[in-house]
Amino acid sequence: MGHALEVLKGRTAAFPLNCEKYPAFERDWREEYLRMLLVNTISGVFYASEEMLGEHALALHRFAADENPDFMARALVYARNEGFMRLQPLIGLAVLSLAAPRRFALVFDRVVITVADLVEFTLALQSLGRGQGGRLVKKLACARLERLDEYEALKYSGEGRGYSLKDLLRVYHPKPGNETVQALFRYIAGKSGPDGPDPRLLPRIAAFEKLKRLDVRENLSEAVELIRAGRIPWNALTGSVESMSPELWRALLPDMTLFSLLRHLATLARNGVFTQAEPQPGIEERFSNPETIRKAKILPFRFASAWSMVDVPWLRRALEKAVELSADALPEIPGRTAVLLDISCSMSGQMLQAGALLALSILRKSEGDTFIRLFNTESIPFATRPGESILAAASRIEASGGTNTGVSVREMIASRVFCDTIVIVTDEQQNTGSPFFNVLKGYRRKVNAETRVFVINVSPYQFAMVPPEDENTFYCYGWSDRIVSFIADSIRGYGDLVEIVRALE
DSSP: OHHHHHHHHOOSSSSOBOTTSOBOBOOOHHHHHHHHHHHOOSOOBTTBOHHHHHHHHHHHHHHHHHHOHHHHHHHHHHHHHTSOOOHHHHHHHHHHHHHOHHHHHHHHHHHOOSHHHHHHHHHHHHHTTOTTOOHHHHHHHHHHHTTOOHHHHHHTOSOOSSOOHHHHHHHHOOOOOSHHHHHHHHHHTTOSOTTOSOTTTOHHHHHHHHHHTSOTTTSHHHHHHHHHHHTOOHHHHHTTSSSOOHHHHHHHGGGSOHHHHHHTHHHHHHTTOSOSSSOOTTHHHHTSOHHHHHHTTOOHHHHHHHHHHOOOHHHHHHHHHHHHHHHHTSOOBOSOEEEEEEOSGGGTTHHHHHHHHHHHHHHHHBOSSOEEEEESSSEEEEOOOTTOOHHHHHHTOOOOSOOOTTHHHHHHHHTTOOOSEEEEEEOOOOOSSSOHHHHHHHHHHHTOTTOEEEEEEOSOOSOBSSOTTOTTEEEEESSOTHHHHHHHHHHTTOOOHHHHHHTOO
């Protein structure tokens, strides 16, 4: 634990300071671990480089594995399935495989869900110097590969990042359990023979191989039929034809996953797949089921990104409806709530986009006379317009200025604004004004001693603005709209995020 703890705690001052050298507090290591899992994608953000984030994340994984592997395993499952994150849970799983093999085995299939997950996990093992991971890792990886189907074989047939599907078979040596799986493995290994795969065993792949031999421009109608019959994944097709036409894209639409569809809406619109006036059959319906959206594990800001990149009116309305339905399915937050959203420059980009959607969803689900304030070094009133969607409202919120996390609460004190709950969405990087905790104590002393506070941290930075001794302040982390459910549950007595993770089966 020694080196990991040194990196984890590494600071030069006797008192913790945030990235702007402002006084801060240290939270429980479990909270810090959850924050890293739920927001750290190891990409450069305002105050940290990729190297800094990666080093700190790995230190946290090693510390958690040594300190409490049972909690770590539950946290990995929570981050992958409730936080909709992939990279850090998979790196953590690789660390856990050595530290606590039994716990690792119990959660493997709940963290490694797709073939792409298995690729990232294998890369993590390699980067940690664990090679192929040992007998237990091979057994679990083999079991996952032995469940491969034709769709996955086609979808992941490319070289990928680090390992292709063919490479995975070579690394783990899975054993086919029946004739169909044997034919699938032979196809992936390039050993199907000159006549290709048996269409009786692998009809989708046989259709794809036939498609590859076609001159698509000369045989467009036949190509469309093969795409539909074989339910060809988009990435397999786009990697196999010289150029895509609107007809080919339309043939792909019914079998594109919701996430793939969302990612490629701008491309589809640019290629003339959608008309401005008439909705594409089936597309609106796919964005109209909140449970379908939830099962797809799509973070709300992905909808905002797609919405901002398309100008097809009915498509924008469909995306708006998807977010509205997702928000409507969330539980109500009782009492009067103040929602405070950090719009300082360090929140620019993905963090502000995610934070704005969370703040507006909380506003939508709060009962009573609820309001929202944007803040940087000033407190700025913000109101949604009549009939305005969450996505449209979020698009009007822009980052600017420095950070005074206490400025809106100070305004509430001056006006004696009574609230049962204060929710603040922020990266916690204050650089001016009175520290948030000092202002909060003033609010509780002068206005409402029982006010609950929920800090939604959307950044990977270390240290916090409220100490863990404050029993009426709850921390949550991430970009998933499940945070709204967490707030509602906590108000009703279900405990903080650490307790919710501990209670996972």
